[in-house]
Amino acid sequence: MPIFVIHHHLARKEHWDLRLEVDNVLKSWALPKEPPKEKGIKRLAIQVEDHPLDYANFEGEIPKGFYGAGKVEIWDKGYYEIIKFGEDEIIFNLNGKKVKGEYILLKMKSNKFGKEKNAWLFFKR
Numbered sequence: 854m855p856i857f858v859i860h861h862h863l864a865r866k867e868h869w870d871l872r873l874e875v876d877n878v879l880k881s882w883a884l885p886k887e888p889p890k891e892k893g894i895k896r897l898a899i900q901v902e903d904h905p906l907d908y909a910n911f912e913g914e915i916p917k918g919f920y921g922a923g924k925v926e927i928w929d930k931g932y933y934e935i936i937k938f939g940e941d942e943i944i945f946n947l948n949g950k951k952v953k954g955e956y957i958l959l960k961m962k963s964n965k966f967g968k969e970k971n972a973w974l975f976f977k978r
Contacts, residue, residue: 864923
């Protein structure tokens with residue numbers, strides 16, 4: 854089964870990075886707030902660049918002067934199962950220690966974030 858990891862990233866702005874293993878890379882989204890553990894909570898998720906698969910095990914300090922400078926910790930990690938992987942909607946089951954169950958990433962077509970074309974909603978179903 855493919856893996857997922859959620860990094861807690863204490864960079865310039867604290868955020869969480871959701872990463873899903875897809876085709877030997879980690880598809881990644883930055884979440885400004887802690888990932889939801891319960892239904893009814895929606896989070897903004899900004900899709901960012903893919904990361905190498907071995908980044909799933911990274912914890913440590915990214916030095917000042919480098920992209921993403923700050924402390925990175927693994928907040929949760931486990932396996933997931935894809936239910937649907939579409940261009941505008943991804944549905945999957947997470948099996949981690951903190952997050953479990955069916956989750957959805959839904960691409961936002963127009964939003965209050967203006968030109969942000971990589972904006973998604975992340976929530977538990």
